[in-house]
Amino acid sequence: MQPEPKRRSNRDRTEATRADLIRAARKLFTEKTYAETGTPEIAVAAGVTRGALYHHFADKRALFAAVVEQEAASVAAEVDRASPPSLSARDALVAGSDAYLSAMRVPGRTRLLLIDGPAVLGRAGMDEIDSRHANRSLREGLVAAMRAQSMIRLPVEALTALLAAAFDRAALAIEAGAPGEDYRTVLMALIDGLSLA
The missing domain is CATH 1.10.357.10 (Tetracycline Repressor, domain 2)
Structure with missing residues (x-):
């Protein structure tokens, strides 16, 4: 019998989502500049919803x-x-x-x-x-x-x-x-x- 995969805690998931958003935003901000980058494309690049983005960052x-x-x-x-x-x-x-x-x-x-x-x-x-x-x-x-x-x-x-x-x-x-x-x-x-x- 296979052991159950370890479940990530809410904190782990939160930190991972935050890291994904920062990584995606950095890539877009350096490729396109801050002014030319929109939150919808950051969310897509991070693989999260815009709601998740705004849950972690005010704007x-x-x-x-x-x-x-x-x-x-x-x-x-x-x-x-x-x-x-x-x-x-x-x-x-x-x-x-x-x-x-x-x-x-x-x-x-x-x-x-x-x-x-x-x-x-x-x-x-x-x-x-x-x-x-x-x-x-x-x-x-x-x-x-x-x-x-x-x-x-x-x-x-x-x-x-x-x-x-x-x-x-x-x-x-x-x-x-x-x-x-x-x-x-x-x-x-x-x-x-x-x-x-």
């Missing part, structure tokens, strides 16, 4: 915010993996910088995080998301470097915001075909310019 903007949050978390995870505490503060900043530029090369990511994200969610909404993810990683790296006395002490929030903007501009330029090594060289010079060594 298309809320679904987009979930997609952006997931992308930002993925970028931060790559940065964190590349810059473990075992590295010196400067080496962690360099490794994290390289990881950020690499992570932003994932197709569609610059559109989601740097173009459509601010346009749809507003600068304040993107700043909130960034503060939980890539900017958090950058801020922690800068604080560690200042504590290790390997970097000039500067107002950390302002420094984080300005360096993050430089990284974002680099990612956009690289996405548009600019030489990545040129942007990396300048970013490393910025980091080294803050060094006390």
Whole structure:
């Protein structure tokens, strides 16, 4: 006699449906843009009804915010993996910088995080998301470097915001075909310019 297949809990089904919606929406938002994507096609691509979509997300903007949050978390995870505490503060900043530029090369990511994200969610909404993810990683790296006395002490929030903007501009330029090594060289010079060594 065959054992009965394990039944998924309501929570498992809810999480699976939510993941399917986010995955389908990400694909459509990067292929067509946020503005050109409708909720009916997202529901079809996810294999759910529109009612199920609206059960999980209040509207298309809320679904987009979930997609952006997931992308930002993925970028931060790559940065964190590349810059473990075992590295010196400067080496962690360099490794994290390289990881950020690499992570932003994932197709569609610059559109989601740097173009459509601010346009749809507003600068304040993107700043909130960034503060939980890539900017958090950058801020922690800068604080560690200042504590290790390997970097000039500067107002950390302002420094984080300005360096993050430089990284974002680099990612956009690289996405548009600019030489990545040129942007990396300048970013490393910025980091080294803050060094006390």
